[in-house]
Amino acid sequence: MHFIFSTGSLYNYSTDRCFEFARRAGFDGVELMVDHRWDTRHADYVQRLMDRYSMAVRAVHSPFRGNIGGWSSDLVGAIEKSVRLAETLGAAVVILHLPEVISYTFVQIGSSRFFLPLPGMRRHQRYSRWFEEGLPLLQQSTEVLLCVENLPAQRIFGRRINAMKWNAHSRDTIGDITRFPHITLDTTHLGTWGLEPTEIFVRWGKRVKHVHLSNFNGREHRRPEDGMLRLDRFLGRLTEAGYNHSVSLELHPDALAAGSDDNHVIGLLTASLARCRQWAQS
Secondary structure: EEEEEHHHHHOOOOOHHHHHHHHHHHOOOEEEOOOHHHHHHOHHHHHHHHHOOOOEEEEEOOOOOEEEEEOOOOOOOOOHHHHHHHHHHHOOOOEEOOOEOOEEEEEEEEEEEEEEEEEOOOOOOOHHHHHHHHHHHHHHOOOOOEEOOOOOOOEEOOEEOOOOOOOOOOOOOOHHHHHHHOEEEEHHHHHHHOOOOOHHHHHHHHEEEEEEEEEEOOOEEEOOOOOHHHHHHHHHHHHOOOOOOEEEEEOOOOHHHOOHHHHHHHHHHHHHHHHHHHHHHH
């Protein structure tokens, strides 16, 4: 089992600093989040960071949105480019998101962000068809594992809403995502649905080829030791099952006190990593 650091955890920092922090905290590598930062998309530059910090890129997360200026115009193109990037860097997996069944956006009011459905808009029709027809073909063309990620609840007036096709959003729908051979199990996303990661891992079994690890305390992507999910049991179960893939610490910047002194941020990462390794060995 490899413990790696997602560069998406500090999306407001440079990619270079993310690699530096991962190295200083003692991680086994990084998950490269392809996003608004140009340097996340340039294989030559990322390779220099890998060499400089002796950090392997073990996973590549394809962009949340397909329309990334100068790189791709849709989600399918973004995934295909992410696969090529992963092949070049030697990453074992590419993480991709499920298609929408309810199109939506978010509205920011002050410090709060609200989920807003877009009735009548069906922007993921092509993407949904590609998931059933194109995804298997792309998988056949590469040794990189295409790992489909379970996604969180959205809320309207306090009610949980599932906006994604084939998502695990209840015990009755846990099996829907298993139509795909490779899964990224996201612990905090399960927490938004009141589901415990250990139970879901037992159900999904060897399909789980990648893990996004963080806790949930009413807010997503908290540090592993800060929340209601029993991640100690989860990591222990991974060890018992002989899980030999990556576990990526994927946090929100505020969980790492982003913006504070670098040594403080690295100290938080170091402490969380030590706790995870302890749980995995117990």
